[in-house]
Amino acid sequence: MPWNGSFFFWFRANLLAYRTELKDSGTRKEEEISITCLCLSRSSRVLKDLLEECREEYLRQLENNTTIYENNGDSWVKVVTKPIRPLSTVIFKQKDALLEDIQGFLDPQTQDWFARRAIPYRRGYLLYGPPGTGKSSFCLSIAGELDLDIYTVNISTVNDQALKKLFSKLPQKCAILLEDIDAVGTSRAFMVGDESSGPRWPGTLSGLLNTLDGVTSHEGRILIMTTNHREKLDEALIRPGRIDMQAEFQLADARTTAQIFKLVFEDGKPTTEEKMLAIERAATEFSRKVMENRYSPAEIISYLLRYRNSPAAALSYVDEWIAAPLRDRGQKSRSLSPEAVP
Known part of the structure; x- marks a missing residue:
């Protein structure tokens, strides 16, 4: 966890000073972190070696792990690093077809194909079915299989502006996960007079669609939506071009x-x-x-x-x-x- 403070430490017979400063910016201190590392030396080589060693250790810890980020308002926060879950532990009928499609999309030749035709290089998937059928587990497994980080949006808590900002901060290659999308992507038929749908979310369906299609939505990202109630989704949300492939997760036969x-x-x-x-x-x-x-x-x-x-x-x-x-x-x-x- 980020913290305010400082300390001294030795690195390769050199005394270094480290200081972390959190700058209060409302409820999101994570965005305002200042880190300073000082060394009494005539050369910057010591600090460069330290940074390189830290980078190598960070990459070592990421090996065979999947990093998951969640949104805190309109910012991304790293929440957990999990061991890669083998795809063999996720059982559903369309697994091989989904895996083949995602692997094909991430192939560099596919990216060149999209670029030559000026087609946005994006891919969307809808996973639907009852709770406990493996939708979230598949997301974690496919991210580990393809060396992708997962960015999860608690979409029912963000407005249009925050969602747009979140998408603008995504790395070029990642999986963005919108779980329980029926909470916001409800069809107009269900929205009218539906008192049981719970409190309304602060965004709009049109704002969500604009973010998915807009220039701030980075090329190369994989969008995965999950829902327990596909029948409640507005067809505009899952039309081809936004959702390119749908997979049903069923109860066990x-x-x-x-x-x-x-x-x-x-x-x-x-x-x-x-x-x-x-x-x-x-x-x-x-x-x-x-x-x-x-x-x-x-x-x-x-x-x-x-x-x-x-x-x-x-x-x-x-x-x-x-x-x-x-x-x-x-x-x-x-x-x-x-x-x-x-």
């Missing part, structure tokens, strides 16, 4: 359920063919017991993780889990068996 079971219990370590076949049979049996298109992948994973060291226990107690009322399912799966791991 039998194939997905079996894949999730194997994902949890196949640890990737060398094992015998007999054990692999046993997990394959258990996965098939588990998928037969779990009703198709009723549970989200997140619900199934939550259940399986309680028995992550015992596929036999997970299979044995699934009937009771299914029979338990939805509101009690999480508590029930914890108390079904002494074999359940803590």
Whole structure:
């Protein structure tokens, strides 16, 4: 966290002084940070070496990680760096098609193709489906796979001017994520007389569209919108040119359920063919017991993780889990068996 203060330290037998100063500018101190580093030396070489070492360490820490930024008003703030999540851990039917499309867009030859035809080099995706089906997980995985940082906008809290400023500050290559876009991109049919939609956001749909299409929207960025309610979206928001590809994230069918079971219990370590076949049979049996298109992948994973060291226990107690009322399912799966791991 940024702070006001100073200290001395040694670097390669040289005494240096460091000072951080936060300049108060309302509620956004993050924008006004002054850092000073001084060294009593005839040469600037010491400071250059220090900066280079800091840069190398920073890049080392970013290896195999994805950096996530969120907006604080009209400014970007780094909030977390997460380990890259393998795409193999995200299971949905259109994964390969989405990955191929995004990889093709980021290819340098594709950028040249857009430039020669004076077409804006941007790409938009809409991910829709019930909660817990993997939309956010896919965003994190695809960013890690393609070495992109994620910039997340809490869009229901920003007005048109702030949104425009945020887009103007985006780097050229990044993924910008607008989660739960139905909170602002509601169709006109739903807006009229809809008292249950909650408080109105401070921006306008036209302002959002202008930002997505405008000159301040950097070339090379990937826009990802997510929603649980595609039917509520205004068609202007998701027309071709703004949204180029849509992907539905569905509740788990039998194939997905079996894949999730194997994902949890196949640890990737060398094992015998007999054990692999046993997990394959258990996965098939588990998928037969779990009703198709009723549970989200997140619900199934939550259940399986309680028995992550015992596929036999997970299979044995699934009937009771299914029979338990939805509101009690999480508590029930914890108390079904002494074999359940803590």
